[in-house]
Amino acid sequence: MDAGLLLPLPSSMITMKLRSFFSGLLIAVFAFLLLGAGEFYWIAAQSPLALLSQGMKNIPNAAMFVSKQAPAMVSLLVNPDKLEQFWQVVARPQERRRSRQELTQFKRSLLANTGLEYERDVKPWLGDEITIAVTTLDFDRDLLNGKQPGYLLAISTKDPERSREFLQLFWQKRAIAGNDLTFEQYQGVKLIYAAVPTGKKHAEEKLKQDKRKAFDSIPDDLFPIPALASAVVGDQFVLFANHPKVLRDAITNVQAVDLNLNNAKPYAQALDTLTQPRIGLTVVNLPQLTAWLEGSTLESTVKATGKAQAANVLDMKKAVIEPKYSTLAIALGLNPLGLMADTALLTADGSSTSKPSLTQPVAALQYLPAASLFSLLGTHLDSTWSSLSKDLAGYQVLSKLLDQPLDAVRSRWQLDLEKDVFDWVKGDYALGLLPNFTVEPVTNAKSKRQPISRRTPNLPTNDWIFIAERPTGEADKQAIAHLDDLAKTQGLSVGSLPLGDQMVSAWTRLTPSSGKNQAKTLQAEVQGVHTTVGNYELFTTSIETMDRVLKTGGNSLKNSDRFEQAIAPLLQPNNGYVYLDWTEGKAVLERQFPILKIIELVGKPLFNHLQSLSLSSYGMESGVQHSGVFLKLE
Numbered sequence: 004m005d006a007g008l009l010l011p012l013p014s015s016m017i018t019m020k021l022r023s024f025f026s027g028l029l030i031a032v033f034a035f036l037l038l039g040a041g042e043f044y045w046i047a048a049q050s051p052l053a054l055l056s057q058g059m060k061n062i063p064n065a066a067m068f069v070s071k072q073a074p075a076m077v078s079l080l081v082n083p084d085k086l087e088q089f090w091q092v093v094a095r096p097q098e099r100r101r102s103r104q105e106l107t108q109f110k111r112s113l114l115a116n117t118g119l120e121y122e123r124d125v126k127p128w129l130g131d132e133i134t135i136a137v138t139t140l141d142f143d144r145d146l147l148n149g150k151q152p153g154y155l156l157a158i159s160t161k162d163p164e165r166s167r168e169f170l171q172l173f174w175q176k177r178a179i180a181g182n183d184l185t186f187e188q189y190q191g192v193k194l195i196y197a198a199v200p201t202g203k204k205h206a207e208e209k210l211k212q213d214k215r216k217a218f219d220s221i222p223d224d225l226f227p228i229p230a231l232a233s234a235v236v237g238d239q240f241v242l243f244a245n246h247p248k249v250l251r252d253a254i255t256n257v258q259a260v261d262l263n264l265n266n267a268k269p270y271a272q273a274l275d276t277l278t279q280p281r282i283g284l285t286v287v288n289l290p291q292l293t294a295w296l297e298g299s300t301l302e303s304t305v306k307a308t309g310k311a312q313a314a315n316v317l318d319m320k321k322a323v324i325e326p327k328y329s330t331l332a333i334a335l336g337l338n339p340l341g342l343m344a345d346t347a348l349l350t351a352d353g354s355s356t357s358k359p360s361l362t363q364p365v366a367a368l369q370y371l372p373a374a375s376l377f378s379l380l381g382t383h384l385d386s387t388w389s390s391l392s393k394d395l396a397g398y399q400v401l402s403k404l405l406d407q408p409l410d411a412v413r414s415r416w417q418l419d420l421e422k423d424v425f426d427w428v429k430g431d432y433a434l435g436l437l438p439n440f441t442v443e444p445v446t447n448a449k450s451k452r453q454p455i456s457r458r459t460p461n462l463p464t465n466d467w468i469f470i471a472e473r474p475t476g477e478a479d480k481q482a483i484a485h486l487d488d489l490a491k492t493q494g495l496s497v498g499s500l501p502l503g504d505q506m507v508s509a510w511t512r513l514t515p516s517s518g519k520n521q522a523k524t525l526q527a528e529v530q531g532v533h534t535t536v537g538n539y540e541l542f543t544t545s546i547e548t549m550d551r552v553l554k555t556g557g558n559s560l561k562n563s564d565r566f567e568q569a570i571a572p573l574l575q576p577n578n579g580y581v582y583l584d585w586t587e588g589k590a591v592l593e594r595q596f597p598i599l600k601i602i603e604l605v606g607k608p609l610f611n612h613l614q615s616l617s618l619s620s621y622g623m624e625s626g627v628q629h630s631g632v633f634l635k636l637e
Contacts, residue, residue: 062274063284065134065157065240066264068253073264074152074291076136081282082129083110118176119169128166130159140295142248152295153249155242163238170195170233170241177231187247192254196232196247273332273347276627281345283335289328289398296400326397327351328628341614341636343572346629353626359576364561367433367470367539372555373563376465376588377436381579384428384471388421418489427482430472431539435560437466437548438587465591466548473540483540486533495530502546505553507534509546569617572633581618585610612637 063078087103110121119125134157142153160166174195178184182197232247236254244250256263264270270286277284330349335342365380381387395402409420418424474480487497490510499506510531532549533542543549560566560582570580583592593599603610614635621629 061281061284063134064132064159065136066270067257067260068155068157068236068240068242069134069136069264070138070252070256070262071264071267071270072139072291073288074137074140074295075285075287076134076264077283077285078132078134079283080132082131083133084126084129086282119173124169124172128160128162128169130161132157132159134158137295138244138249138252140291142246142252150295151246153252154245155249155253156244157253158241158243159239160235160241163235166241167235170235173233185247189251190254190258192234192236194232194234194247194250196230196250269330269349270332272353272627273330273349276347276629277332277334277345279334279336279343279345281334281336285331285333285335287331287333289331290326293326293398293400327394333632338572338633340568340572342634344632344634346632348628348630350623350626350628355623355626357623359578359620359622361579362576365431365433365579367431367472368561369559370470370536370539370541370552370555371433371435371468371560372437372551373558373560373566374587375435375437375468375560375582376584376591378560378566378580378582379434380432380582382431384425384432387578388425392421416489416493423482423486423489424471427474428471429474431470432472433468433470435468435470436588436591437468437551438591439465439545439547466544468544468548468552469542471540471542473535473538483533490531496527502534502550503553505534505536507532507546507549565615569615569633569635570619573617573619573631574621577619577621579619581616583616585613585615609634609636 061080063076063080065078066076069076114121114125134155136155136157138153138155140152141150143151158166174184174197177197184195184197187194187196230246232244232250234242234250234254236242236257242250242253244253260266264286273286327350328348329351330347332347332349334345334347336345337343360382365382368380371378392402392405395405412418412420474482487508487510490497495510495512497508497510499508501507509529511527511529513525513527515525529546531542531544532546533540534549534553535541536553541549541552543552565584566582569582573580585592593603614637616632616634618632619630621631623629
C-alpha cells in the first residue's frame with residue numbers, strides 16, 4: 004500500500020468532504036420526506052376517511068339535463084362503494100358485518116325483478132354521481148290524463164363500454180319479458196324506450212286503480228303507467244326517464260344552456276353559500292313544489308266535495324300571499340358520528356337579513372328531564388311565531404300543518420295559543436315531550452324470589468312540558484293569571500296543592516266516582532299543572548310529570564351526553580334547537596304521524612341506525628337563511 008495514502012488529509016479537504024456528505028444526506032432525507040409525504044397524501048386521498056373533508060366544490064354535473072323550473076333534484080356526489088368503505092371504517096367492529104349485510108340487501112332491492120345484479124352489472128362502470136330529478140309537473144300537458152310528472156335518473160359512468168353493455172343487457176331482458184322496443188335518434192343521441200305491452204295495459208290500469216284505493220291520501224299522479232326510456236350521452240352519463248319526452252327535454256336542456264339549472268341564478272347563489280364538504284346535494288324549487296302539492300290537494304277536494312268547493316279553494320289561492328322563499332338547497336356531508344346537512348333557503352327578493360338570537364345555551368334547558376323524546380328550545384317565541392306564520396303564509400300545505408295543532412287546542416280548550424301564550428313569551432322557552440311510563444312487575448329469571456320492575460312506555464298518552472321565562476311587564480304577568488280564568492270558563496277547578504316543597508296550581512275536572520258510593524265521592528281528573536320556579540313558569544299535562552320535572556336536578560337534558568353529542572356539530576350563535584331522540588321516541592312519533600312509517604320504509608338503511616336528529620337555524624344574510632341538521636347514527 005502506498006504510504007502516501009496514510010498521510011493525514013488537510014483540514015480544508017476534510018471540511019469539504021464533510022460538507023458534501025451532509026449535503027448529500029440532507030438531499031436524500033429531503034427526497035425521502037417528499038416521497039413519504041406524497042405516499043401519505045396518496046394514501047390519505049384514497050382512504051374512505053378523506054370523504055370527511057373532500058367535496059366542497061362538488062357540484063352535480065347532471066344539472067345540465069335539468070330545467071330551471073324543475074321542482075326538485077337530488078344528487079349523490081360520491082361512488083356508493085366509497086360510502087360503504089367509509090361506514091365500514093367508522094363502524095364499531097361488532098357492527099361492521101351487519102352494516103355490510105344491510106347495504107348489500109339494499110343494493111339488491113334496487114334491482115329487484117330486473118334480473119340484474121349490482122356487483123356484476125352496475126359496479127364495474129358506476130361513476131361518482133347519481134342524480135334523480137322531478138323535471139316537470141306534467142310532461143305531456145294533456146288535461147285528459149291528469150298530471151304526469153317527469154322523472155329523470157342520470158348516472159355517471161367511468162367505463163362507457165361497460166355501461167353500454169349494461170343497457171344492452173337491460174333491454175334484452177325487457178324484450179324477453181314482452182316489451183316492444185323503439186329506437187330513436189334525437190339531436191345525435193340514441194334513445195331506447197318501451198311502453199307497456201297492449202296485452203298488459205288492462206292489468207297495469209287495474210293495479211293503478213288498486214293503488215289509488217289503498218292510498219286515497221296519495222296523489223294519483225304518483226302512480227303513472229310506466230313507459231321507461233334510456234339514453235347514453237357522450238361518455239359521461241347513462242340516462243333513464245319515465246317517458247321518452249322527458250329524455251328529449253333533458254337533451255334539449257344541454258344544448259340550450261339558458262334552459263338548464265346550471266344557469267339559474269338562485270341555484271348558483273345557493274352553491275356559493277354552501278361551503279362545507281359534501282357528498283350530496285338537494286335542490287328544491289319551492290314555488291313549483293308547492294304548486295305540485297297544492298294541485299294534488301285541489302284534485303282531492305274535487306273528488307271529496309265537488310266542483311263548487313274546489314272553486315272556493317281556487318279563490319282562496321288567488322288571495323294567498325306570494326311565497327317568500329324561492330329555492331331550498333341542502334348539502335349533505337359526512338361526520339364521524341353521522342350525517343350533517345347544511346341548508347340554504349333563498350328568499351324571492353334576496354334582501355332580508357336577520358342575526359341569530361342566541362349566543363349562549365337556553366337556561367330553560369335545565370328543567371327538561373334527560374328522558375325527553377322531543378325538545379324545542381329557543382327565545383322570543385312571540386316574534387318567532389309571528390315570523391314563521393308570515394313566512395309560511397304563501398304555502399297553503401305547510402301553513403295548514405302549522406295551524407292544525409293550534410286549531411285542535413282552540414277547539415278543545417277554547418284557548419288561543421298565539422294570543423294567550425305565545426305573545427307573552429319574550430325570553431327563553433323550552434317545549435318537551437316525555438314518555439308516560441308505567442311500572443310492571445317482572446320475575447327475575449335467575450331467582451323467582453326476587454321480583455324486579457321494568458319501565459315500559461304507556462302507549463295511550465304522553466306528557467308535555469312547557470317552560471317559559473316569566474315576563475317582566477305587568478300586563479304580561481296578568482296573562483299567566485288569565486290562563487287560570489280560561490280554565491274556569493271550561494268548567495275546570497283551579498286549586499293549589501303541595502308537591503314536595505313546591506306549591507303548584509292544578510286544573511282539574513271533577514266527575515262522580517265509579518264506585519259504590521258514587522253519589523258521595525268525586526274523582527278529580529287533572530288536565531294541567533303549572534308552577535313558578537325561579538324566573539320560569541313551568542306547565543305540564545300531569546302531576547306525575549311535574550313531579551319528575553321538579554326532581555330533575557342534575558339529570559336534565561342540559562347535562563345529557565346524548566344531547567351534547569347531538570348538537571355538537573351545529574354552529575353557534577343560532578336561534579335555538581329542535582332535538583328528537585329517535586331511539587326512544589320512534590313508537591310515539593309513528594303513532595302521531597303514520598306517514599313516518601312510509602318514509603322509514605323508503606329510507607330503511609338510514610332509519611335502522613338513526614339515534615337522534617337535531618336542527619338549528621343560524622339567521623339570514625342577504626336573503627339566504629342558513630340552517631344545520633345533524634343525524635346521529637349508530
